[in-house]
Amino acid sequence: MGNEVSKKLLLQNQKQQFDEEGYVIVKGLLSAEEVAEIKNTFMKLHAGGPIPNCFSPVSEEEAKGDILKRYPRMMHPHRVNDLAMHYMLHPKVMDVLAELFGEEAIAAQSMFYFKPPGAKGQALHQDNFYLKVEPETCIAAWAAIDPADEENGGIMLVPKTNELAIECPHLADQNVSFTRDEVTIPEGMKVVPANLDAGDVLFFNGSVIHGSYPNKSANRFRRAFICHYAGISTTRIGQYYNPMYTRDGTPRMIKYNLDSGPCGEEFEEAAGPH
Incomplete structure (x- = not known):
């Protein structure tokens, strides 16, 4: 599918920001x-209980005080739900991605995060450590379903780390992060918040260091629908991301990597979706 199907949605300075700093927020x-449709659909899915190979919530008693065990993230919901597939391939999202990649995008992954009050954050990481897109990198589209800010555990990122190679992680503090891998903020760089209103979409390069802190609010969820994409010219990706999908929903198989990536076998879990 050629670029002629896409529409220009970014201003010149937005594309420049993405190229220079590795991210851009497209408001509304x-x-x-x-x-509302996304929020209602995923809350109904959660109420319906476990979905094999997607998510496995447990009871309050089984959670033993860990709210994320009651509200775990959903992995690849596009494989089990038509609405998730629709929004993963949303025309406006695909249009922006075509501008950022300089070619049509293909979708690799969808996720839904509930992040209720009291939930842990996610340690700083780089997406392409997991997706292993070659020869270039992936781009994430992080859609805010609730307002997301520093109080309720909104996303944090390190500008200009798009210029870095994939860093090998160390073990994260699992008192504040539900994931175990964490990368170090490079000297001279700093973490900044990406505060979002519901309906805003944050796009960022697969090398950008990002993550989140715990949700410290009293009663505010920080729900987000997050998808990852590669350019149509991609030749390889991690083994858990096939089939990928073109704009019109056509499945596309890409050669996949079986190795553990640039950091060796000690982080073999990196081969799995995150």
Whole structure:
């Protein structure tokens, strides 16, 4: 599918920011009606209980005080739900991605994070450590379904780390992070918040260091629908991301990597989706 199907949605300075700093926020890319549809659908899915190979919530008693065990993230919901597939391939999202990649995008992964009050954050990491897109990198589209800020554990990122290679992680503090891998902030760089309103979409390069802190709010969820993409010219990806999908929903198989990536076998879990 060629670039002629895409529409220009970015301003010149937005594309420049993405190229220079590795990220850009597109305000109001999803309408209030679309945000409500996504929120309602995923809350109903959660209420329906476990979905094999997608998510496995447990009871309050089994969670033993860990709210994320009651509200775990959903992995690859596009494989089990038509609405998730629709929004993963949302025309406006695919249009922005075509501008950022300089070619049509193909979708690799969808996720839904509930992040209720009291939930842990996610240690700083780089997406392409997991996706292993070659020869270039992936891009994430992080759609805010609730307002996301520093109080409720909104996303944090390190500008200009898009210029870095993939860093090998160390073990994270699992008192504050539900994931175990963490990368170090490079000297001279700093973490900044990406505060978002519901319907805003944050796009960022697969080398950008990012993560989040715990949700410290009293009663605010920080729900987000997050998808990862590669350019249509991608030749390889991690083994858990096939089939990928073109804009019109056509499945596309890409050669996949079986190795553990640049950091050796000590982080073999990196081969799995995150």
